[in-house]
Amino acid sequence: MRERALVLFSGGQDSTTCLAWALANFARVETIGFRYGQRHAVELDCRPVVIAELRKRFPAWARKLGDDHVLDLDVIRSLGATAMTHDVAIGMTESGLPNTFVPGRNLLFFTAAAALAYRKGVRVLVGGMCETDFSGYPDCRDDTLKALQVALGLGMDRRFTIETPLMWIDKAATFKMAEELGGQPLVDIVIEHTHTCYLGNRERNEWGRGCGECPACKLRKDGYAGYNAARAARRSA
Numbered sequence: 001m002r003e004r005a006l007v008l009f010s011g012g013q014d015s016t017t018c019l020a021w022a023l024a025n026f027a028r029v030e031t032i033g034f035r036y037g038q039r040h041a042v043e044l045d046c047r048p049v050v051i052a053e054l055r056k057r058f059p060a061w062a063r064k065l066g067d068d069h070v071l072d073l074d075v076i077r078s079l080g081a082t083a084m085t086h087d088v089a090i091g092m093t094e095s096g097l098p099n100t101f102v103p104g105r106n107l108l109f110f111t112a113a114a115a116l117a118y119r120k121g122v123r124v125l126v127g128g129m130c131e132t133d134f135s136g137y138p139d140c141r142d143d144t145l146k147a148l149q150v151a152l153g154l155g156m157d158r159r160f161t162i163e164t165p166l167m168w169i170d171k172a173a174t175f176k177m178a179e180e181l182g183g184q185p186l187v188d189i190v191i192e193h194t195h196t197c198y199l200g201n202r203e204r205n206e207w208g209r210g211c212g213e214c215p216a217c218k219l220r221k222d223g224y225a226g227y228n229a230a231r232a233a234r235r236s237a
Contacts, residue, residue: 004026005026007127014166014196016190021165030065036072036085036102036105039084039085043195047068050193050194079103098135106145133219176227207220
């Protein structure tokens with residue numbers, strides 16, 4: 001059991017699963033979220049609900065949960081329009097990346113988180129980035145985060161470790177990880193209370209809340225279908 005971790009927690013499926021992973025592996029866990037003018041700002045409302053549900057349903061984890069922090073990084077929105085920060089149609093750009101890519105976002109997130117962690121004596125940062133279901137975002141790549149880990153350590157003269165438990169798994173496996181960490185109660189929290197939809201839609205579906213059509217919803221919906229199919233196969237084996 002390692003000592004302390006700071007989890008980048010947006011209120012979505014991935015970061016909620018990572019928070020559960022951290023609670024299972026660390027003696028003390030704090031959370032950090034960011035207000036950056038995101039189009040789906042409803043995720044900020046979901047964060048305290050998810051944390052409250054975790055405290056209520058998992059008493060052992062409740063004793064480990066420390067402070068929650070929300071930082072303002074509205075400079076991200078002011079740097080230019082993306083489909084994540086402005087009311088524009090989701091599509092592909094000339095660079096070959098979707099316009100849901102927010103340049104520099106994860107780099108700023110981890111830098112701000114590390115600055116807070118430095119002050120609190122925390123050396124492990126946990127994020128839900130992955131290279132499997134990531135729409136090609138370059139700041140979700142393992143190489144990017146390893147390089148950032150080195151840069152943060154050099155720039156603050158303190159060794160940080162960036163943990164990414166979901167880096168090499170897809171959404172179906174992310175649902176399975178939630179089940180392995182917290183059983184059906186954690187899967188229920190993910191489905192009922194987390195938010196992933198880029199458009200901020202909170203319509204209830206079998207797989208969770210969202211519009212069902214944006215890239216994030218499609219990944220989540222397909223992942224849940226794969227998770228259910230694998231679970232049914234295991235039960236019938």
